[in-house]
Amino acid sequence: MPVKQVSGRVTLTHAKGSSVELLLYGATVISWKAGTITEPQSIERLFVSSKSAIDGSKPVRGGIPVIFPCFGPPSHPEHMKLAQHGFARNEVWKFDSIIMDNDEVVSVRLTLEPTAGITAKYDKPFHLAYIVALAEHQISTDLHVTNTSTSTAYPPDNLEFQALFHNYIRAPANDVLVFPLQSKSYFDKTEASEEARNKPKVETRAGVDVRQFTDSVYEDAGGKYEVTWPGGGVEITVRELKDVVVWNPQQVAGVKMGDMEDGGWERYVCVEPGHVRGFAKIEPGKTWIGQQVISVIHHERRINQL
Numbered sequence: 001m002p003v004k005q006v007s008g009r010v011t012l013t014h015a016k017g018s019s020v021e022l023l024l025y026g027a028t029v030i031s032w033k034a035g036t037i038t039e040p041q042s043i044e045r046l047f048v049s050s051k052s053a054i055d056g057s058k059p060v061r062g063g064i065p066v067i068f069p070c071f072g073p074p075s076h077p078e079h080m081k082l083a084q085h086g087f088a089r090n091e092v093w094k095f096d097s098i099i100m101d102n103d104e105v106v107s108v109r110l111t112l113e114p115t116a117g118i119t120a121k122y123d124k125p126f127h128l129a130y131i132v133a134l135a136e137h138q139i140s141t142d143l144h145v146t147n148t149s150t151s152t153a154y155p156p157d158n159l160e161f162q163a164l165f166h167n168y169i170r171a172p173a174n175d176v177l178v179f180p181l182q183s184k185s186y187f188d189k190t191e192a193s194e195e196a197r198n199k200p201k202v203e204t205r206a207g208v209d210v211r212q213f214t215d216s217v218y219e220d221a222g223g224k225y226e227v228t229w230p231g232g233g234v235e236i237t238v239r240e241l242k243d244v245v246v247w248n249p250q251q252v253a254g255v256k257m258g259d260m261e262d263g264g265w266e267r268y269v270c271v272e273p274g275h276v277r278g279f280a281k282i283e284p285g286k287t288w289i290g291q292q293v294i295s296v297i298h299h300e301r302r303i304n305q306l
């Protein structure tokens with residue numbers, strides 16, 4: 001069976017050997033295994049900390065958590081009762097359906113609607129659908145956000161939100177470079193003062209490394225990224241997700257995270273496409289779709305990039 005659902009966990013298996021596992025908790029993808037043309041044996045492409053909870057007691061420290069409706073600490077007046085990164089990553093989603101099940105693609109849809117628990121801290125009407133699709137060398141995740149308000153009042157009852165896919169890409173962090181962010185403007189969240197964190201910097205590096213504690217929010221970042229290391233890499237292309245965050249805590253911040261395994265920060269880089277500077281806005285009855293496609297890179301790229 002290409003799609004299995006057992007105790008809150010959904011497994012997608014592709015005819016060519018790739019696979020995905022996701023939890024209904026947070027709709028969090030916790031594993032994506034794929035090979036390349038030259039090395040077809042499927043290997044794990046995502047990082048999950050061995051100290052992470054995966055029992056639904058806390059957001060997963062790894063994989064691909066879904067961030068909605070706020071990124072970081074809430075700043076929008078409608079989000080003030082929410083925790084950092086909102087609620088989508090720690091609510092139990094519903095398995096809705098298998099969308100595709102053929103030799104090319106296996107895909108499923110999960111949904112999340114307001115519950116009493118959500119409404120107590122966030123009273124906007126919404127519907128979320130999350131589609132995860134697996135191809136031989138690719139995973140895609142699409143978040144459909146619908147404003148289900150039926151209000152016809154003026155001004156319109158818009159839904160204003162941020163959304164982001166918090167990809168923990170398994171990689172030798174000290175050898176990683178992220179392209180092409182040169183000359184993009186970014187906000188450096190590692191700065192000590194609020195004033196410095198809110199002052200845009202301009203990226204001067206051709207390839208962005210994470211050898212130091214890095215927490216950078218690139219605005220209008222271009223929508224196509226390569227995360228490469230000697231001998232490997234992934235490419236990420238997006239739709240409607242204008243910004244990208246590059247994050248690695250390194251030891252200095254990593255040791256302070258209770259659910260991070262020792263040295264875990266050496267084994268991943270987070271490259272997180274999202275709409276996180278400002279807010280996406282949808283009118284009543286309308287749907288917004290944010291998408292990413294992550295593909296394995298088959299051939300060494302670093303020779304050309306350096």
Ligand SMILES: O=P(O)(O)OC[C@H]1O[C@H](O)[C@H](O)[C@@H](O)[C@@H]1O
Pocket residue numbers: 059072084085189215216245246247270272
């Ligand atoms: O610890 P979490 O709430 O999962 O957040 C983990 C990280 O997420 C993003 O990458 C933010 O830019 C970081 O500032 C934050 O530390």
